[in-house]
Amino acid sequence: MVDKNDAAFRELEDEMRRERFAALWHQYGIYAILLAAAVVVGVAGSQLWQTWSQSRAETTGTEYETAVALAHAGKTEEAIAAFGAISTNGPKGFATLASISEAxxxxxQNRRAEAFAIFDRLAEDRSTDPLLSNLARLQAASLRLGDADFTEMENRLKPLLGDGNAWRFRASELLATAALTSGKLDEARALLTPLIADPNLSRGASERIDRLMSGIAAAELGGTRSVQATPGPAAKTAETPAENDKNAETPASAP
Known part of the structure; x- marks a missing residue:
């Protein structure tokens, strides 16, 4: 008798669980379906996005190569238009490279104002890759040399002077030039002296620093506290940011 009662109770409990599950499914089942669908769509969407992103990057890479070829061919206006289109519509990495190349x-074309505006924007854009952002900061500062006072140059270049920064040699050299032209000979010497013994200093940078140190000595002997500004080491015109003079240091040379 007990077994029959137990069986009846279990059957009743099972029935109640089925009814409760049915009620829950009736109330919430649609959300489970939507959740499952969302997972499927999310996975498929992610795969489609990766495929589209790769295709877009390949297309933009081809467009960038075409723009570089135009610049090398001397078709500067066409190159500027092509770089501008990539900087506006391309993926972030290519957009940054295109902006630097556009500048x-x-x-x-000696259009320094347009170039400065681009470099200055990239320097302040926190979403830009730090290496390229710092390059843009250096270039913007070089374009201000001779017009900006020493305080402005110091504010622009100080973030680049750290030991681990790839552009520290050029930044120190440029700031020393600004100090020298402002008659701040002690500041100029203090910036240059640590670089002389640095084993990572390139031959080209070493030669430029020697000239600056000679300028400091000449200014002291001549009784003048300032000299005329010369073009900054970063103010070079190039079709692409990768181009540089043979003797200049590169980011790879920095620790």
């Missing part, structure tokens, strides 16, 4: 193309 360099402007410099080829």
């Amino acid at each position: 360099s193309a402007y410099l080829k």
Whole structure:
């Protein structure tokens, strides 16, 4: 008798669980379906996004190569337009490279204001890759040399002077030039002296620093506290940011 009662109770409990589950499914089942669908769509969407992103990057890479070829061929206006289109519509990495190349193309035409505006924008854009952002900061500062006072140059270049910064040699050299032209000979010497013994200093940078140190000595002997500004080491016109003089240091040379 007990077994029959137990069986009846279990059957009743099972029935109640089924009814409760049915009620819950009736109330919430649609959300489970939507959740499952969302997972499927999310996975498929992620795969489609990766495929589209790769395709877009490949297309933009081809467009960038075409723009570089135009710049090398001397078709600067066409190159500027091509770089500008990529900087506006391309993926972030290519957009940054295109912006730097666009600014360099402007410099080829001696359109310093347009170039400076681009470099200055990239320097302040926190979403820009730090290496490229710092390069833009250096270039913007170089374009201000001779017009900006020492305080402005110091504010622009000080973030680049750290030991681990890839552009520290050029930044120190440029700031020392600004100090020298402002008659701040002690500051100029203090910036240059640590670089002389640095084993990572390139031959080209070493030669430029020697000239600056000679300028400091000449200014002291001549009784003058300032000399005329010369173009900054970063103010070079180039079709692409990768171009540089043979003797200049590169980010790879920095620790």
